[in-house]
Amino acid sequence: MLSRAAIYLADPSMLxxxxxxxxxxxxxxxxxxDGNHATGMLLKLPWGQLKLNFMPDGEMEEHLRGFSGYIQRFATDSETNLYxxxxxxxxxxxxxxxxxxHEEDEDFVSFLFKLSGGLNGLLFFYDRVYDFSGDVLASSRADE
Structure with missing residues (x-):
């Protein structure tokens, strides 16, 4: 089974x-x-693998603008939006x-949160934005 997420990092040297x-x-x-340019990492674990694809610098500004709008629209409250x-x-x-x-194996979820938390990142996963602590900062899910 394939799942997707994104981790937003302030200090990429940690990775x-x-x-x-x-x-x-x-x-x-x-x-x-790609040549001498790092494009990502491939992590292999007992439950499967995680491929990290680094977004090219030329695409980040526009992407971050859009992600900022997503957070502004779906933040849990105004204070959380500012944070x-x-x-x-x-x-x-x-x-x-x-x-x-594996479809029935959810170990990847705890690993993804440990990875993002250890990197002090923001995690976008299952239509939610999570802080390094695992707290939901924004969600477009109708059930929340």
Whole structure:
């Protein structure tokens, strides 16, 4: 099964071997690149794999503008909107996530939250924006 998410990072230098070795999970990883330019990472875990695709710099400004509008429209309240907009202001990298996992296995969800939280990122997953703590900052889901 394929799931998608995105992690918004203020400090992309954290995403590397030293950070990934902190995880207790049985994880292997490799960098993805086009020539000398890093384009992402591939993480392999017991439940499947997570491919991180780094958004090119030329696409980030427009994407972040749109994501800012999403947060403004669906933030849980005005104070949360201000907080989320301040966090978004400092984003320097967007990592799109392609997650391949067994349909019945939900271990990837806890890993995704540990990864985003450890990187102090904003996580966009299942139509929600989560803070590093796992708190929902914005959601377009009708059931909330």
């Amino acid at each position: 590397g071997s030293r950070f990934l070795e902190l995880f207790d999970d049985d994880i292997t990883y490799e960098g993805l690149k 989320a907009q301040a966090r978004l202001h400092y984003v320097n990298m967007v990592a799109g996530c392609e997650i391949e996992h």
